[in-house]
Amino acid sequence: MQPKPLVELQDVSVRYANGVLALDRITLDVNQKDLLALLGPNGAGKSTLLKVILGLVKPTSGIIKLFGSTDLAKNLKSVGYVPQSAQARDTNLPFSVFETVLLGRTRHAGLLHRMGTHDRKKVEEVLKMFGLYELKDRKIGQLSGGQTQRVFLAKAMVSEPKLLLLDEPTSGVDPASKHDFYGILERLNKESDIAVILSSHDISAITKLATRVLCINRSQFFCGLNEDFSATAELPKVYDHPVEVLEHDHP
Amino acid sequence: MITLESIWTLLQAGFIQRAFIISIIIAILCSVLSIFIVLKRVSLIGDGLAHTAFGGLALGYFIQGIFVAFFSQYVPWLIAGVIVVLGSIGITKAMRSTKISGDAAVAVFLQLGLAIGITLLSLTRVGIRIESLLFGSILLVSFEQILVALVIAVITISIILLFFKELVYVTFDETQARASGIRTWFYDYLISVLAGIVVIVSIPIVGVLLISALLVLPALTSIQFTKSFRQTVILSPIVGLATVVLGVLFSVVFDVAPGGMIVLTGLAIFAVVLLAKRIQESAKK
Ligand SMILES: Nc1ncnc2c1ncn2[C@@H]1O[C@H](COP(=O)(O)OP(=O)(O)OP(=O)(O)O)[C@@H](O)[C@H]1O
Ligand SMILES: [Mg+2]
Numbered sequence: 001m002q003p004k005p006l007v008e009l010q011d012v013s014v015r016y017a018n019g020v021l022a023l024d025r026i027t028l029d030v031n032q033k034d035l036l037a038l039l040g041p042n043g044a045g046k047s048t049l050l051k052v053i054l055g056l057v058k059p060t061s062g063i064i065k066l067f068g069s070t071d072l073a074k075n076l077k078s079v080g081y082v083p084q085s086a087q088a089r090d091t092n093l094p095f096s097v098f099e100t101v102l103l104g105r106t107r108h109a110g111l112l113h114r115m116g117t118h119d120r121k122k123v124e125e126v127l128k129m130f131g132l133y134e135l136k137d138r139k140i141g142q143l144s145g146g147q148t149q150r151v152f153l154a155k156a157m158v159s160e161p162k163l164l165l166l167d168e169p170t171s172g173v174d175p176a177s178k179h180d181f182y183g184i185l186e187r188l189n190k191e192s193d194i195a196v197i198l199s200s201h202d203i204s205a206i207t208k209l210a211t212r213v214l215c216i217n218r219s220q221f222f223c224g225l226n227e228d229f230s231a232t233a234e235l236p237k238v239y240d241h242p243v244e245v246l247e248h249d250h251p
Numbered sequence: 252m253i254t255l256e257s258i259w260t261l262l263q264a265g266f267i268q269r270a271f272i273i274s275i276i277i278a279i280l281c282s283v284l285s286i287f288i289v290l291k292r293v294s295l296i297g298d299g300l301a302h303t304a305f306g307g308l309a310l311g312y313f314i315q316g317i318f319v320a321f322f323s324q325y326v327p328w329l330i331a332g333v334i335v336v337l338g339s340i341g342i343t344k345a346m347r348s349t350k351i352s353g354d355a356a357v358a359v360f361l362q363l364g365l366a367i368g369i370t371l372l373s374l375t376r377v378g379i380r381i382e383s384l385l386f387g388s389i390l391l392v393s394f395e396q397i398l399v400a401l402v403i404a405v406i407t408i409s410i411i412l413l414f415f416k417e418l419v420y421v422t423f424d425e426t427q428a429r430a431s432g433i434r435t436w437f438y439d440y441l442i443s444v445l446a447g448i449v450v451i452v453s454i455p456i457v458g459v460l461l462i463s464a465l466l467v468l469p470a471l472t473s474i475q476f477t478k479s480f481r482q483t484v485i486l487s488p489i490v491g492l493a494t495v496v497l498g499v500l501f502s503v504v505f506d507v508a509p510g511g512m513i514v515l516t517g518l519a520i521f522a523v524v525l526l527a528k529r530i531q532e533s534a535k536k
Binding site for chain 2: 017054055056072073074075076077079081083086089092093094095096098099100103104106107109111112114115137138139159
């Protein structure tokens with residue numbers, strides 16, 4: 001039996017209250033082991049697409065299923081999300097790095113239950129994996145941009161997700177950390193079987209990593225296997241501008 | 252100037268002791284709520300609710316004035332309680348709507364409550380001292396009031412503990428909490444309704460004008476120093492307690508209105524903390 005897709009979108013359109021049509025009839029399946037690169041220029045609707053999967057934005061039309069169910073909230077427990085430019089609302093927000101990551105366990109403890117040692121152990125594990133253990137008592141608002149992004153990725157990971165939604169996770173991250181980050185992501189995807197949807201402008205790097213590619217600019221321009229995707233052929237259409245994809249190997 | 256000895260005698264008086272006990276209960280209650288209120292950036296909600304409560308109380312007294320014979324003295328407070336809970340739901344609904352900004356929503360409820368309150372009180376036949384509603388009368392607190400405050404405090408804090416981790420998540424970031432499947436609207440209403448209930452219990456003690464300070468200052472002062480939520484949860488009630496105990500003490504010593512003195516003490520602690528932080532920061536450089 002073919003396993004159910006983790007995410008199914010059928011003809012999903014989103015029109016915001018101000019009349020902007022952000023998504024126009026997007027159809028998409030994301031399966032286990034997929035690492036989907038979500039490409040498109042600024043304002044193309046990438047963030048909106050991720051939000052609509054999370055139920056943060058209601059579709060104007062179309063059907064969205066998460067783990068086979070249209071009741072999105074029910075299954076969000078198994079989805080890790082890192083919003084675009086994730087950061088503390090306020091540099092004074094009194095949350096330590098440890099506490100921020102622990103928030104990712106909230107849904108696992110169950111309503112009316114407190115978080116226990118198991119949850120704390122899990123947080124320590126993930127902090128170590130992301131090289132954040134030394135920072136665990138620091139205040140979240142007082143980290144650098146790159147460190148903050150790692151904390152939010154750790155927070156998403158600590159919920160032991162089956163699906164990760166990452167909205168431009170490498171913007172503002174230095175090249176070495178970017179490389180580390182893609183390494184972690186590849187491991188998570190290959191070894192831990194976590195499906196990933198990743199929006200990014202970092203085209204050359206993520207098309208090396210991705211198994212599948214979705215190009216959108218409100219409507220869908222390309223959706224298919226990475227092998228069939230030719231950046232030089234597809235991207236100029238989406239970006240409405242010649243796109244040069246630099247070929248360079250990571251060290 | 253009063254002598255030390257006379258202060259000591261005063262402190263042993265039953266009414267002063269009752270004043271201390273009720274202020275301690277209210278301080279702990281307000282301090283815990285203040286963490287969520289301040290961090291969720293709805294600091295003005297206490298003001299909005301307090302004035303809504305004022306309107307509710309005026310309505311209560313107005314109705315009591317018409318049917319004096321049937322009503323006990325508690326009925327106006329029950330009516331006000333219902334109005335405040337409705338008001339807190341209304342304020343939250345308005346704040347959550349994207350069409351009006353949060354501060355404007357609070358301002359509208361505040362003005363509505365105050366306007367209705369003043370109008371109805373001017374029509375009411377029961378004699379009410381407006382000042383005691385506005386500024387509280389902590390020195391007239393009865394044993395029953397202490398009991399009611401205690402019960403409300405226990406219930407409120409238990410509810411907060413029950414939903415603690417969800418409340419913490421919603422306080423950290425509403426969107427991310429929602430993205431993890433938490434029904435954030437429920438927690439928005441919960442905080443607001445609990446604040447409404449705390450307001451109505453606190454008004455007889457600190458008054459309409461001062462309650463909102465107690466719902467803001469303890470957390471605001473604490474987060475100047477705390478590095479984690481855990482520290483904030485511990486420090487905020489300590490700041491709240493220090494505020495009311497010193498406030499009541501100063502009011503006895505200087506023979507001034509306790510409500511005002513409590514808030515002045517809270518503000519003074521906040522100022523000292525800000526100053527200390529400034530000094531600490533410049534020392535680091
Ligand atoms: N809350 C909103 N209300 C109204 N319009 C919105 C809202 N959010 C996004 N939009 C509009 O919808 C369109 C798509 O926005 P979206 O944020 O999804 O783009 P994006 O592909 O993520 O862009 P970027 O690369 O800049 O992050 C844009 O035109 C934007 O102006
Ligand atoms: Mg975006």
